[in-house]
Amino acid sequence: MRLIPLLLCWMSGSAMAADMPALVVSPDLIRNPVTARGTKSGAETTPKAAAAASTGVEVREVKPQAVQRVEPVAPAARVPAAPTGAGAKAASATAATTATKAMPAAAPVPTRPEPASSGTMPASGATEISAVRISGTRAVELVADGDAELQRGEMLLTADKLIYREPTDEAVAEGNVRLRQGRDEMSGPSASIVLGERTGSFDAPRYSIVRTREPLEPGDPPREVNGGGRASVLYFEGENQYRAENATWSTCSVDDPDWYIKAGDMSLDYDREMGVARDSTVVFQGVPLFWMPWAEFPLAGQRQSGVLPPTIGYSNTTGFDLAVPYYWNIAPNYDATITPRWMSQRGLQLGGEVRYMGETYRGDVSAEWLSRDNKTGEERTLGSLQHQQWITPALYGSLDLNGVSDDDYFEDLSSNISIASKVNLLREGRLIYTGSEWWSASALVQSYQTLNPDPDETVTTPYRRLPQLQLNASRPDLPGGLNFAWNSEFVNFSHPDEDNPDATRFVAYPQLSLPIERSGYYITPKIGVHYTSYDIDRDPTATLRDSITRSIPIVSIDSGMTFEREANFFGRDVIQTLEPRLYYLKTAYRYQEDIPLFDTSTYDFGFAQIFSENLYSGSDRIANANQLTAAVTSRLINPETGAEWMKVLLGQRYYFEDQRVTSNYYDESGTLVENETARTSKQADVLAGFSGSVAANTTLESLWQYNPRDDRTERFNTTLRYQPGFAKTLNLSYRYTKDTLRDLDISGQWPLGGRWYGVTRLTHSLKEDRLTEAIGGIEYDGGCWVVRVAMHRFATDADDVTKSVFIQLELNDLASIGTSPVNLIKRSVPGYGTINEPGGNRVFGVE
Numbered sequence: 001m002r003l004i005p006l007l008l009c010w011m012s013g014s015a016m017a018a019d020m021p022a023l024v025v026s027p028d029l030i031r032n033p034v035t036a037r038g039t040k041s042g043a044e045t046t047p048k049a050a051a052a053a054s055t056g057v058e059v060r061e062v063k064p065q066a067v068q069r070v071e072p073v074a075p076a077a078r079v080p081a082a083p084t085g086a087g088a089k090a091a092s093a094t095a096a097t098t099a100t101k102a103m104p105a106a107a108p109v110p111t112r113p114e115p116a117s118s119g120t121m122p123a124s125g126a127t128e129i130s131a132v133r134i135s136g137t138r139a140v141e142l143v144a145d146g147d148a149e150l151q152r153g154e155m156l157l158t159a160d161k162l163i164y165r166e167p168t169d170e171a172v173a174e175g176n177v178r179l180r181q182g183r184d185e186m187s188g189p190s191a192s193i194v195l196g197e198r199t200g201s202f203d204a205p206r207y208s209i210v211r212t213r214e215p216l217e218p219g220d221p222p223r224e225v226n227g228g229g230r231a232s233v234l235y236f237e238g239e240n241q242y243r244a245e246n247a248t249w250s251t252c253s254v255d256d257p258d259w260y261i262k263a264g265d266m267s268l269d270y271d272r273e274m275g276v277a278r279d280s281t282v283v284f285q286g287v288p289l290f291w292m293p294w295a296e297f298p299l300a301g302q303r304q305s306g307v308l309p310p311t312i313g314y315s316n317t318t319g320f321d322l323a324v325p326y327y328w329n330i331a332p333n334y335d336a337t338i339t340p341r342w343m344s345q346r347g348l349q350l351g352g353e354v355r356y357m358g359e360t361y362r363g364d365v366s367a368e369w370l371s372r373d374n375k376t377g378e379e380r381t382l383g384s385l386q387h388q389q390w391i392t393p394a395l396y397g398s399l400d401l402n403g404v405s406d407d408d409y410f411e412d413l414s415s416n417i418s419i420a421s422k423v424n425l426l427r428e429g430r431l432i433y434t435g436s437e438w439w440s441a442s443a444l445v446q447s448y449q450t451l452n453p454d455p456d457e458t459v460t461t462p463y464r465r466l467p468q469l470q471l472n473a474s475r476p477d478l479p480g481g482l483n484f485a486w487n488s489e490f491v492n493f494s495h496p497d498e499d500n501p502d503a504t505r506f507v508a509y510p511q512l513s514l515p516i517e518r519s520g521y522y523i524t525p526k527i528g529v530h531y532t533s534y535d536i537d538r539d540p541t542a543t544l545r546d547s548i549t550r551s552i553p554i555v556s557i558d559s560g561m562t563f564e565r566e567a568n569f570f571g572r573d574v575i576q577t578l579e580p581r582l583y584y585l586k587t588a589y590r591y592q593e594d595i596p597l598f599d600t601s602t603y604d605f606g607f608a609q610i611f612s613e614n615l616y617s618g619s620d621r622i623a624n625a626n627q628l629t630a631a632v633t634s635r636l637i638n639p640e641t642g643a644e645w646m647k648v649l650l651g652q653r654y655y656f657e658d659q660r661v662t663s664n665y666y667d668e669s670g671t672l673v674e675n676e677t678a679r680t681s682k683q684a685d686v687l688a689g690f691s692g693s694v695a696a697n698t699t700l701e702s703l704w705q706y707n708p709r710d711d712r713t714e715r716f717n718t719t720l721r722y723q724p725g726f727a728k729t730l731n732l733s734y735r736y737t738k739d740t741l742r743d744l745d746i747s748g749q750w751p752l753g754g755r756w757y758g759v760t761r762l763t764h765s766l767k768e769d770r771l772t773e774a775i776g777g778i779e780y781d782g783g784c785w786v787v788r789v790a791m792h793r794f795a796t797d798a799d800d801v802t803k804s805v806f807i808q809l810e811l812n813d814l815a816s817i818g819t820s821p822v823n824l825i826k827r828s829v830p831g832y833g834t835i836n837e838p839g840g841n842r843v844f845g846v847e
Contacts, residue, residue: 254786319344363387589624646692653684729831
């Protein structure tokens, strides 16, 4: 039997309305008869059509054709008739109740062929229906049977059979039902939906809903989160509101999820992007991990309040380590985490963290409390506060306060080497005022808590600044091209040790320079006077000066040139540069050995230091100088991209007088404390450096410090890295410092096959012939989940070794269960690539 598609159109006009028969369709329910099915406007009228025409309904017979379907991404065929007459009211009412937000949907499922269409999408609120057979009564009920489609705006509902009841705006679909809007999709055997109100139910649906997650870091692109599952029945409870019975939800594939939340009752709120599961279980690889009577979870990776899955670990200092955090999402700009932590060797600890952020401020408050350590028998605590705030548009303030109860706190209770090795905990408050573009002022109050975990090695406590006031200015726009700079400070030094005298210091350093910059070269002469005044609270019996002033003129000339040429190296066309630089410095000598070292130490020797005015940080020592620094840099540059391929540096300093100022000083008893031997040679160490690509995917970085006076190497560092692709990196490093350090370091990350990755780092001290740090771990990328296992061993000193085990299961965009080793690995393995999007430390939400 041939299928004869019927195209029904409504004839507007009050005169014809009175003659309308029972078989009519509202104007917002039909296709344009010319474009919807490819019917020719001049088609012959059959007797049946003629009979229908006499009653006001046009019925056209078209030749049978293969039924094809196209997806609604470009639904050009749908041109709804303009609503008029009796049907206009219903159409406009429908339009008024149609929202613009996306309905949920799911990943594509196999469907039967669909009829080809072309034209334009119906206007928002207009409803268009097509099928092989259409029957019904206008403004009452329309039955579409065979390849039935209903489209309103971006929403498309397809089924074997559709019933649309215009008075209630209800669509009832049966057989191969699929509801799509944007990239959201639902499919199942049957559904009943009130379209405008978005209410109704969907039997046994498979659903997939896509939302965009905001980037974790500024500059990162947003990322789509696809969440979905199945249910015995899903209820529509308004725009973006759903409730499901016997439901699952996961960010994995809906058809075969590796993990999912299974709940007897589940609510999905896509306005707040939050789900609520009651009587729920988190299932991983078919194994229930834990049961939750009630839980909230994020639908797009955002934070949500709730009890978080536990973090579990082990170390030889704490034993078995279990923490069960509770995360409280107080407001979009406030949150808190309360963490009970049980350590088998130490006892029960309570920790907490509160974070806050406003338009002009942000901060973080942390605390930990262990009422009684089972090993030491003592109470142990930690407190930390970081706060930053713009008080006015020109005034900025910050607080950074940290403290622990005892010297061994971090070594005993932390498995992180960067934390366990801390010896000075900062405590400071700062104010910065920007008066204009050319001057600023600041005030600082600063002290430290100094930890001495090793009784054989005493750590020196830094001086306190109570307070430090600074005024800095710069005017680069003076007549004649002159630049003026002013640096000044007043600081009151205080020390808890009575053997170290308190003091006040005033510093003023005005400078005047004349930069001359031309194409290919520059020269900058500069002159300044460094003035310092001390008032030192010495012991009355001391023979040293307690009031000291010092004025030191400083003159320098910095100059350089840049040459370029086209060249070819190793078959590559490049631009080669040659950049010589000369820096002359003249600083007068002043006697300074009766000035204590309040905030001064020797700079590390390197390329940055050889072009600096002073050998020392701080203002307690201004080294005498009559010297010339010569250096040359050569680069190979890609002429098309401007990227640097290779760089070679060579530099040396030449002295025209001996060093007379050192970091040596007389203590309060009049004894000379010798920290440094004065230089008498006429040339400094030679510095050489190289960085660049030495082979495909292989880079080399190296720095060499050579002592020509004694014909020996003072320092040598080199790193060879092979990185052919993401999550593929191998690093080999060697570090040498004369009489101090000789380390060999091997690290890397590499695919092991079958989605497995290995990571490692081994640091061996050749000088002491011992392993100082070792990391070994494996990772598995399950697509929508990652599991990591890592072991960490490090030594803070020769006799104290800490060992830790990290185990983490990360369910993408939902939860991170266990203790994450990612930050440890990132710090330890250069080039490490995180094999999945971060799920965060805020389990059941991304941090």
